[in-house]
Amino acid sequence: KAGVTQTPRYLIKTRGQQVTLSCSPISGHRSVSWYQQTPGQGLQFLFEYFSETQRNKGNFPGRFSGRQFSNSRSEMNVSTLELGDSALYLCASSLNRDEQYFGPGTRLTVT
Amino acid sequence: ILNVEQSPQSLHVQEGDSTNFTCSFPSSNFYALHWYRWETAKSPEALFVMTLNGDEKKKGRISATLNTKEGYSYLYIKGSQPEDSATYLCAFASYNTDKLIFGTGTRLQVFP
Numbered sequence: 001k002a003g004v005t006q007t008p009r010y011l012i013k014t015r016g017q018q019v020t021l022s023c024s025p026i027s028g029h030r031s032v033s034w035y036q037q038t039p040g041q042g043l044q045f046l047f048e049y050f051s052e053t054q055r056n057k058g059n060f061p062g063r064f065s066g067r068q069f070s071n072s073r074s075e076m077n078v079s080t081l082e083l084g085d086s087a088l089y090l091c092a093s094s095l096n097r098d099e100q101y102f103g104p105g106t107r108l109t110v111t
Numbered sequence: 112i113l114n115v116e117q118s119p120q121s122l123h124v125q126e127g128d129s130t131n132f133t134c135s136f137p138s139s140n141f142y143a144l145h146w147y148r149w150e151t152a153k154s155p156e157a158l159f160v161m162t163l164n165g166d167e168k169k170k171g172r173i174s175a176t177l178n179t180k181e182g183y184s185y186l187y188i189k190g191s192q193p194e195d196s197a198t199y200l201c202a203f204a205s206y207n208t209d210k211l212i213f214g215t216g217t218r219l220q221v222f223p
Contacts, residue, residue, distance in 0.1 A: 004154070033210070033211070034177075035213075040215075041215065042200070042213040042214055042216060043155075043200070043213040044213075044217035045210045045211065045212070045213075048210055051166075054207060056210040057151045058210065065113070090154070090155070091186075092155075097155035098160065099145060099160045100145070100155075100211065101157070102147075102154040102156065103154060104153075105153050105154065
């Protein structure tokens, strides 16, 4: 069974730009969660999608948004990038509330 | 605000030593406690999902215990090996929310 894939793996953007990250879950998994990891911080929950609906949302500004498609693939969008958005963005898929299977992450650098 | 705390933040041990870390979480509305291992340049990998008070789980040399009444879980590694070097994360799930709240992790380094 193929694992969770994320694209792109690395990305460099400038302040003010927007970015879209993609996540393809394990086949059969309908839940996709997104996390942000910055140095010194734990994994900060962004949002979770289940069957194309946002089921949960973390404490991030509205510049962070996401969506999920009918094939369970999910995208995360960050608009008006700030330097502080530089981070590793991980997505994870799961069957309901079971253990999560993480992708390799997208390393975003904002300059 | 739900808070998950892990201690110690980092740990350096010699090969062959046994070690343990702590994860503290809110004791109310408990649903599950997850442990993950995160090696450098890899994805976090699930170790255990624990749901019952008093639960003990084991995978090879790694085991974990759970006390939901007092809100803590211990992760033990017996006879640490260099390949055990990683950051160990715990995450708490409550009945009130579907999201996992992660701790900041314990970074373990095992020296040969």
